[in-house]
Amino acid sequence: MGIISRAFQGRPRDHDENLPPGQYLVHDFPVLSAGPTPRVPLDRWEFAIDTAEGQVHRWSWEEFLALPQETPTVDLHCVTKWSKFGTEWKGVSLDVLMEDVESAAEYALAYSYGGYTTNLPLEDLLDGKAWIVYEFDGEELAPAHGGPARLLVPHLYLWKSAKWIKGIRLLNEDWPGFWETAGYHNYGDPWREQRYQGD
Amino acid sequence: MENLDYQDGNALAGPLSEIFTLDVTTAHGTCAGCGRRGALAELRVYGPEPGLVARCPGCEEVVLTLVRGPKDAWLDLRGSVSLRIPITE
Numbered sequence: 001m002g003i004i005s006r007a008f009q010g011r012p013r014d015h016d017e018n019l020p021p022g023q024y025l026v027h028d029f030p031v032l033s034a035g036p037t038p039r040v041p042l043d044r045w046e047f048a049i050d051t052a053e054g055q056v057h058r059w060s061w062e063e064f065l066a067l068p069q070e071t072p073t074v075d076l077h078c079v080t081k082w083s084k085f086g087t088e089w090k091g092v093s094l095d096v097l098m099e100d101v102e103s104a105a106e107y108a109l110a111y112s113y114g115g116y117t118t119n120l121p122l123e124d125l126l127d128g129k130a131w132i133v134y135e136f137d138g139e140e141l142a143p144a145h146g147g148p149a150r151l152l153v154p155h156l157y158l159w160k161s162a163k164w165i166k167g168i169r170l171l172n173e174d175w176p177g178f179w180e181t182a183g184y185h186n187y188g189d190p191w192r193e194q195r196y197q198g199d
Numbered sequence: 200m201e202n203l204d205y206q207d208g209n210a211l212a213g214p215l216s217e218i219f220t221l222d223v224t225t226a227h228g229t230c231a232g233c234g235r236r237g238a239l240a241e242l243r244v245y246g247p248e249p250g251l252v253a254r255c256p257g258c259e260e261v262v263l264t265l266v267r268g269p270k271d272a273w274l275d276l277r278g279s280v281s282l283r284i285p286i287t288e
Contacts, residue, residue, distance in 0.1 A: 033204055033245050034252040036259060080248040115261075159249060182250055183266030183273025196268040 016085075018075055020190035023083040030082055031144045034178065038114040038143070038164045045148055047132060048167035051103040059097075061148070064132070067092045072131055074154035076161075077190035089152055091133030094125040094168075105170035109177060110151050113164040118177035119186070120153065120160055122170060129155055132165055157188040157195070205254075208242035214251060214265055218272060221284060229280040232260030239263070239282075 019025060042061045050056045059067070070093050076084045108122045124130065134141050134149040141147030146163025153160045159179050169175075180186050185194040193199060212224045224240040235257035242253040242262055250266035255278065262278040276282075 032248055034250075035245055035254060035261070036204070078249075179249060179266075181277075182264040182275045183268065183271070184249065196266070196271065197273070198271075 018085065019083055020077055021193050022195075023077055023081055023190065026082040026084055029084060029087075029145065030078070030080075032078070032080065033144075034116065035114055038112075040113050040148055040164060042148060046167075047097075047149070047165065049097060049101055049170065050167065051101060051170045052105040052172045053103060055101070055103075057097075057101055064092065064134075064149075067096050070131060072133075072152070072154075074152070076154060076158050079157040079159055079184065079188065079190075079195050083190075088137055089131065089133040090135035091131040091149070091152065093128065094130040094132070095128065097132065098126060101170070103170045105172055107171040107174045109169045109171055109175050110160075110162040111166055111169065112162045113166050116162055116164070116178050118160050118162050119175055119180055120156065121174075121187075124153060124156065125168070129153065155189075157185075157190050159184065160188055205243040205245045208238065208240040208244055208253060210244045210247075211239060211242070211251065211253060211263075211265070214247075214267065214272075215274075217267075218274060221286065223282065223284060226282045226284040228262065228282045230255040230257060230260060230262055231278045231280050233258035 045061045046058055047064055048056055048058045071090050073086055073088050076087055106122055108125055109117055109119045111117045130153045132149050133152045149165055151162045151165045183197055185196055185199050188194050208224055212222060215223050225238055227238055229236050232255055235255055241256055243256055245252040250264055252261055253263040255262050260278050264275040266273040
């Protein structure tokens with residue numbers, strides 16, 4: 001038995017203040033799918049940021065891995081009401097990828113291999129809030145979870161963290177993505193329970 | 200046997216019966232992506248969460264999505280040119 005008895009460990013994590021309203025805690029990692037899982041060979045993988053002004057910044061897999069890496073540990077909140085605490089990732093901050101990108105755009109549309117898209121304000125990708133990740137829990141990211149690489153924006157519902165990320169388009173006007181045009185909320189803040197349009 | 204990650208379009212019958220009085224899985228549509236014609240029952244249906252996504256078996260483009268919230272359903276026929284729906288008198 002540990003030095004600290006169970007009575008002093010506080011309330012169960014299901015009632016944790018880190019759990020947004022309407023969410024429940026899971027310990028597995030559910031896979032939700034809107035289509036076939038793309039298989040992207042690393043020698044053909046590419047990530048791009050294209051600006052509203054017509055500039056394109058591209059990284060091959062080798063160039064991407066050569067960038068400064070971070071290892072964020074974050075909580076995930078899926079709009080289908082499960083949350084998962086303390087997930088460990090490895091990847092590149094969007095602050096690093098955006099360092100040499102000059103644009104007056106205020107919006108971003110993430111697009112993926114396989115055709116998925118999701119939109120968010122550009123400011124939600126900056127200041128340590130978002131990464132392109134390629135390792136989960138010390139292992140290479142499995143295709144079912146978005147490998148080779150996915151967007152990770154943990155302060156928004158998980159549908160914003162586009163799997164199989166291929167690029168980010170910077171836009172002067174907001175351009176709703178796949179789920180945002182199909183009934184889900186345009187922004188998706190789990191703490192304000194912005195699940196559906198009109199929430 | 201291959202482990203498929205989708206169901207056939209008959210999986211749409213229950214959810215769509217909330218919206219339509221007819222069984223529209225027997226309706227024939229044309230895919231906006233590749234022009235393939237076929238019954239909704241032939242579509243490949245992913246989900247059900249966060250929503251049903253029905254894709255063309257020919258080109259895998261999205262033909263239909265159905266999101267069910269607590270108060271509303273959103274039916275998006277973005278990849279369907281038209282639906283021919285059999286009506287029995």
